[in-house]
Amino acid sequence: MSFGAGDKTQLDEIRTHYHNARAASVSVMRWVQRRDGYISDAALQDVAEYLELPASDLEGLATFYNLLFRKPVGNHVIKVCDSVSCWMCGYESVRDRLRNCLGIEYGDTTEDGEFTLLPVVCLGNCDNAPTLMINDDLYDRVSPDAVDSILKAVRGHGGDRG
Ligand code: FES
CATH class of the missing domain: 3.40.30.10 (Glutaredoxin)
Incomplete structure (x- = not known):
């Protein structure tokens, strides 16, 4: 899985609100969560590649931030x-x-x-x-x-x- 052109257009727009990739990372993961319902391992890798950040950093953030879900949740x-x-x-x-x-x-x-x-x-x-x-x-x-x-x-x- 990777982000398509339409996804990247939306993500690029989100990034314009932040001064660097790290600052944008929670908002980008929340966008993924709205799209998929949670942040799968594959989606986390996609975010890491898109933001050019280590996946381990994003994993730490996603684990710490209790409004991000790393496994499927209900409606x-x-x-x-x-x-x-x-x-x-x-x-x-x-x-x-x-x-x-x-x-x-x-x-x-x-x-x-x-x-x-x-x-x-x-x-x-x-x-x-x-x-x-x-x-x-x-x-x-x-x-x-x-x-x-x-x-x-x-x-x-x-x-x-x-
Ligand atoms: S203790 Fe602050 S909202 Fe519950």
């Missing part, structure tokens, strides 16, 4: 903040409701391919803890009782794994 990725404010405000009961409703654990995807459940560090929305992010949308002050309706609303929409 909707639920990120549960487990940092201090959300922890103090009862994120555990929200997490447990999500696990029960979806029948999966952290890191898993539902059998129908709809949802992936992941823990993340602070989402920068501490004033509204406990917080979830589903695809690119933040959910404030989530209670366990709100989980069912949130999942129902999200299930009816197409995915955007960012």
Whole structure:
């Protein structure tokens, strides 16, 4: 696999927003993720060649940056903040409701391919803890009782794994 001419046109446009290849790397990987749903090993190599950066550097970035996925995910990725404010405000009961409703654990995807459940560090929305992010949308002050309706609303929409 490699980037076609159309892909390169879009990637070149992304690169114009950054002063060097390294600075552009997360945005380029996010573009790949929007296209493929995740960043496969082959796609990581393509990005490395395109940016002329070591694949190992990109691997490190992709592993560190928790909005980049290195394995396939569901149509909707639920990120549960487990940092201090959300922890103090009862994120555990929200997490447990999500696990029960979806029948999966952290890191898993539902059998129908709809949802992936992941823990993340602070989402920068501490004033509204406990917080979830589903695809690119933040959910404030989530209670366990709100989980069912949130999942129902999200299930009816197409995915955007960012
Ligand atoms: S601690 Fe959860 S959003 Fe900051």
